[in-house]
Amino acid sequence: MRETGDDALAQHLATLQERYAAALAASGYDALILGAGCEEHYFLDDQGPPFRPNPCLAQWFPAAAHPGACLAWRPGEHPVAVLLQIEDYWRLPPEPPGTPWDRHIEFRFVREPDEIESALPAWPGRVARVGPPGQWPDAAASADLNPPALLDALHYPRAVKTDWEVARIRDATRAAVAGHRAVASAFADGASEFEMLLAFQSAARQTAAELPYPAIIAGDRNAATLHYQHYRRDAAPARSLLVDAGCQSLGYASDITRSYARPAEPEFARLIAGLERLQQALCKRVAPGLPFARLHHAAHVLLGQLLEREGLVRAPAEAIVATGVTRLFFPHGLGHLLGLQVHDVGGQLASADGRRLKPPEVYPKLRLLRELAPGFVLTIEPGLYFIDSLLRELRRHELGPRVDWSRIERLRDCGGIRIEDNLLVTGDGAINLTREAFAAADEAG
Numbered sequence: 001m002r003e004t005g006d007d008a009l010a011q012h013l014a015t016l017q018e019r020y021a022a023a024l025a026a027s028g029y030d031a032l033i034l035g036a037g038c039e040e041h042y043f044l045d046d047q048g049p050p051f052r053p054n055p056c057l058a059q060w061f062p063a064a065a066h067p068g069a070c071l072a073w074r075p076g077e078h079p080v081a082v083l084l085q086i087e088d089y090w091r092l093p094p095e096p097p098g099t100p101w102d103r104h105i106e107f108r109f110v111r112e113p114d115e116i117e118s119a120l121p122a123w124p125g126r127v128a129r130v131g132p133p134g135q136w137p138d139a140a141a142s143a144d145l146n147p148p149a150l151l152d153a154l155h156y157p158r159a160v161k162t163d164w165e166v167a168r169i170r171d172a173t174r175a176a177v178a179g180h181r182a183v184a185s186a187f188a189d190g191a192s193e194f195e196m197l198l199a200f201q202s203a204a205r206q207t208a209a210e211l212p213y214p215a216i217i218a219g220d221r222n223a224a225t226l227h228y229q230h231y232r233r234d235a236a237p238a239r240s241l242l243v244d245a246g247c248q249s250l251g252y253a254s255d256i257t258r259s260y261a262r263p264a265e266p267e268f269a270r271l272i273a274g275l276e277r278l279q280q281a282l283c284k285r286v287a288p289g290l291p292f293a294r295l296h297h298a299a300h301v302l303l304g305q306l307l308e309r310e311g312l313v314r315a316p317a318e319a320i321v322a323t324g325v326t327r328l329f330f331p332h333g334l335g336h337l338l339g340l341q342v343h344d345v346g347g348q349l350a351s352a353d354g355r356r357l358k359p360p361e362v363y364p365k366l367r368l369l370r371e372l373a374p375g376f377v378l379t380i381e382p383g384l385y386f387i388d389s390l391l392r393e394l395r396r397h398e399l400g401p402r403v404d405w406s407r408i409e410r411l412r413d414c415g416g417i418r419i420e421d422n423l424l425v426t427g428d429g430a431i432n433l434t435r436e437a438f439a440a441a442d443e444a445g
């Protein structure tokens with residue numbers, strides 16, 4: 001396939017080099033060194049968290065197994081990467097990326113961290129470094145370490161994925177869809193949150209350290225915590241489940257959420273169906289030229305209509321939205337860019353020169369404000385939650401007396417709903433990568 005083969009990687013790396021050349025020129029640098037970062041230890045310990053490479057470096061080659069790695073590049077030159085191959089009988093030295101990356105990048109190998117610098121090419125001129133400062137303590141105070149103008153110029157074009165990157169996100173999606181299908185059947189069988197986590201990882205074939213973010217597996221009330229971080233082992237969810245779990249492939253992430261109700265919860269199931277329709281209506285509107293803040297507002301308008309239609313708030317949808325009630329049920333952004341990071345960078349940049357977009361006053365924290373363009377991969381993830389602290393605010397709100405509190409009290413036990421798909425913006429609309437993968441899995445049986 002064109003987008004997964006060596007041609008696609010060659011094209012990806014050619015695009016990267018064009019972007020890097022423009023970014024270096026705009027920020028006044030002649031060459032650049034990217035650092036993967038180093039492994040860290042917990043306080044007073046010789047153990048540490050799983051290593052995560054600098055995403056800027058991971059865009060050139062898969063670097064998850066290569067703490068300490070560096071890549072040097074200068075316009076017109078072949079990129080050179082230096083990898084550590086420590087001779088060690090405690091841990092297996094990591095496999096180098098190999099083919100096809102070695103057709104495009106020269107890999108050099110050293111035995112010790114302090115040999116890395118001298119193995120890098122010595123190019124003349126101003127050299128910028130991009131990476132975690134801990135990797136270069138001597139350069140920590142240097143203006144050439146992570147210069148903001150260079151970072152902005154690199155982050156802005158990263159929103160547009162190459163064909164090769166889209167293929168990686170598709171791989172990550174396929175793995176996560178296998179995991180989600182396993183979770184759905186484990187939920188139906190009465191599994192606990194912990195058992196569903198294991199079901200996800202087993203079907204997705206990813207370790208916890210490989211997942212792009214800790215899987216959120218929230219039964220009942222736990223779904224009212226947006227990033228619920230525990231895995232109950234002692235009891236199966238009685239009524240409902242929210243599972244927000246993605247996978248990664250060669251450093252690229254998927255980020256998918258589904259919500260479920262038991263047959264004994266028809267009222268909550270109807271709300272899930274309503275939110276699903278709303279989410280699909282929003283997905284249909286994803287197209288180039290659309291400012292994302294406008295779609296976020298459209299989500300609030302549709303949610304206001306759902307709350308009115310369901311009789312949860314006995315007021316016109318316009319008033320429900322205008323007085324901020326929908327923000328008490330849906331307190332996060334509609335979506336974000338997705339790629340090397342789950343919350344990929346650059347969503348608030350107006351241009352490569354670092355100007356920022358101003359968020360709407362009522363939605364000050366949106367991660368994504370840009371006008372959508374072909375090649376963007378983003379999430380669409382509306383939610384509807386029954387969060388105690390926000391319900392207390394709602395009680396004091398001018399529309400508080402118009403809320404059907406007895407129904408809210410019942411629904412509160414189910415926590416909340418989120419439905420999240422990943423979309424690729426095309427020339428005239430979008431492809432829903434998540435639905436595409438679920439459909440293919442359903443067809444395969």
Ligand code: GLY
Pocket residue numbers: 213244255342381420
């Ligand atoms: N899984 C984190 C998010 O949806 O943004």
Ligand code: MN
Pocket residue numbers: 255336379381420
């Ligand atoms: Mn997300």
Ligand code: MN
Pocket residue numbers: 244245255256257420
């Ligand atoms: Mn998510």
